[in-house]
Amino acid sequence: MSQNKRVASQNRRSQLVLDEDDEGSLTQPSVSQVQRARENFTPVQVDRKVAEVVQFILIKDQKKIPIRRPDIVKHVIKEYRTLYQDIMKRVDRTFEQVFGLKLVEIDSKNHIYILTNKLEQSREEPISMCPANPKTGLLFVILGVIFMKGGSVKETLVWNTLKKLRVDVGEKHEEFGDGKKIITDEFVRQKYLEYVRIPHTEPLEYEFRWGQRAESEVSKLKMLQFIAELHDQEPQSWTQQYREATSAENNPR
Amino acid sequence: MSRPMGDSHKRFLQTMMSNGIISSVQAKALHRHCCETHGAHFSPDRLEEFIDVINTNLQPMFMHIRKGTSEEDGAQHYALVNMAETDITRMSSDYADNELELFRKTMDLILDSENGTASSTDLLNCADRLQTKKMKKKETEHVLNKFVQDKWLNEKQGEYTLSTRCIIEMEQYIRTVYQDLIRLCHVCQNIVLQGQICENPECGIKMHYHCVARYFKGRTDPHCPSCSDFWAHEIPEIQPESQNQSSSARDVAAPTPSTSATRRSRRS
Numbered sequence: 146m147s148q149n150k151r152v153a154s155q156n157r158r159s160q161l162v163l164d165e166d167d168e169g170s171l172t173q174p175s176v177s178q179v180q181r182a183r184e185n186f187t188p189v190q191v192d193r194k195v196a197e198v199v200q201f202i203l204i205k206d207q208k209k210i211p212i213r214r215p216d217i218v219k220h221v222i223k224e225y226r227t228l229y230q231d232i233m234k235r236v237d238r239t240f241e242q243v244f245g246l247k248l249v250e251i252d253s254k255n256h257i258y259i260l261t262n263k264l265e266q267s268r269e270e271p272i273s274m275c276p277a278n279p280k281t282g283l284l285f286v287i288l289g290v291i292f293m294k295g296g297s298v299k300e301t302l303v304w305n306t307l308k309k310l311r312v313d314v315g316e317k318h319e320e321f322g323d324g325k326k327i328i329t330d331e332f333v334r335q336k337y338l339e340y341v342r343i344p345h346t347e348p349l350e351y352e353f354r355w356g357q358r359a360e361s362e363v364s365k366l367k368m369l370q371f372i373a374e375l376h377d378q379e380p381q382s383w384t385q386q387y388r389e390a391t392s393a394e395n396n397p398r
Numbered sequence: 399m400s401r402p403m404g405d406s407h408k409r410f411l412q413t414m415m416s417n418g419i420i421s422s423v424q425a426k427a428l429h430r431h432c433c434e435t436h437g438a439h440f441s442p443d444r445l446e447e448f449i450d451v452i453n454t455n456l457q458p459m460f461m462h463i464r465k466g467t468s469e470e471d472g473a474q475h476y477a478l479v480n481m482a483e484t485d486i487t488r489m490s491s492d493y494a495d496n497e498l499e500l501f502r503k504t505m506d507l508i509l510d511s512e513n514g515t516a517s518s519t520d521l522l523n524c525a526d527r528l529q530t531k532k533m534k535k536k537e538t539e540h541v542l543n544k545f546v547q548d549k550w551l552n553e554k555q556g557e558y559t560l561s562t563r564c565i566i567e568m569e570q571y572i573r574t575v576y577q578d579l580i581r582l583c584h585v586c587q588n589i590v591l592q593g594q595i596c597e598n599p600e601c602g603i604k605m606h607y608h609c610v611a612r613y614f615k616g617r618t619d620p621h622c623p624s625c626s627d628f629w630a631h632e633i634p635e636i637q638p639e640s641q642n643q644s645s646s647a648r649d650v651a652a653p654t655p656s657t658s659a660t661r662r663s664r665r666s
């Protein structure tokens with residue numbers, strides 16, 4: 146395992162060097178270059194490339210790995226790179242029109258993308274349809290705590306809240322194993338959560354915030370309505386949260 | 399131009415993507431759910447048409463929702479198939495090289511067996527002789543478990559079989575690689591791994607359990623449809639469709655392994 150990791154990090158390093166090259170030639174193509182490329186490749190070839198990019202992104206997304214533009218170029222687009230814009234425009238369209246998904250750039254400096262769902266979440270989905278995923282519940286609870294506490298919470302508060310729900314992150318949970326690892330590693334990698342050090346704390350303290358995927362996929366209004374239901378109250382009774390949730394709803398990303 | 403996808407189609411497809419395979423009973427429920435959620439017109443007998451719209455739109459992506467039959471109970475299923483990769487490379491993004499080698503070996507054993515199964519003892523032996531990287535007992539059990547959770551294999555009392563999903567997705571591959579070994583069911587003409595074989599050595603035709611059940615239904619004196627010899631096996635009962643929901647619901651609700659656990663399932 147550790148050997149795998151070492152190899153992976155070496156790959157990443159050598160990839161970085163390559164990526165810079167890829168980036169360089171990516172931003173360059175002139176109008177005439179693009180036109181020549183359009184003539185050089187047949188529509189069928191370009192169709193095939195679009196399909197390959199879609200599949201590549203879907204596979205990454207299944208593992209909730211953010212997708213880097215240099216990876217798309219290096220592993221899939223390759224010699225079609227002058228047509229990058231053309232291809233990606235069609236990839237975007239395919240995701241929206243066929244899959245109900247949207248490719249969102251979450252980091253415009255490093256060109257990192259994630260797929261988000263354009264369809265409303267529906268809680269009444271026939272239960273058997275969605276593998277009962279205990280992690281989903283865990284994530285939902287944490288996002289809820291953060292949202293109700295105004296956007297960021299110290300990690301100790303999260304651990305204590307979970308303890309009240311009989312999830313002790315210090316122990317191996319029978320359903321999702323190492324809870325702390327899932328929360329601080331998996332959810333963070335998947336961009337559902339941010340886990341950051343609070344400056345000037347001794348001993349070290351960390352806090353949680355919503356990650357970018359959560360921001361674009363999870364409806365704050367739905368979450369508030371859910372929490373309100375639990376407390377048998379109206380969502381409006383949390384003035385600040387209600388204001389934030391409704392304004393987020395009116396300004397979709 | 400093909401009929402565009404509505405949100406109901408997209409939701410159906412998303413659920414297919416997170417589950418890989420669903421039974422036709424579930425597909426019917428999902429069809430209804432998707433139409434109702436998006437206020438689309440719902441007619442229960444139009445499931446095939448509904449899926450055709452999705453398939454037409456999926457075609458440029460080399461993906462397809464394909465129908466197939468479970469060897470265990472004869473129930474119809476729908477699987478999302480990747481047409482660009484119809485062999486084991488289909489699994490390569492989820493498994494290490496030695497895990498893929500173990501899967502290949504498992505397929506070899508299953509295809510080479512009379513009853514379409516491979517025992518865990520044989521698989522453990524295989525794992526000990528992998529060329530890429532040997533596996534210890536514990537690791538092997540873990541990997542086999544992962545194959546089951548990812549719905550590539552089924553397991554019953556230490557006997558492994560190819561799952562419905564695996565047969566639907568890799569049919570072409572199986573037909574090509576194992577063309578000398580595969581048997582076609584005398585009744586439905588599909589590949590048959592688990593089934594009954596005519597005892598007459600001159601004949602030896604094979605039939606799925608569910609095909610046997612349907613073929614001999616109500617006959618007290620069963621004879622081979624090919625050689626007319628006495629059919630010397632116990633005739634299985636026909637499984638009503640409502641009954642097989644329990645087994646396929648278990649399939650879908652099975653805990654997903656780490657790689658696929660976070661598929662769109664969270665949008666429940």
Ligand SMILES: [Zn+2]
Binds near residue numbers: 583584585586605606
């Ligand atoms: Zn048959």
Ligand SMILES: [Zn+2]
Binds near residue numbers: 596601623625626
């Ligand atoms: Zn016979």
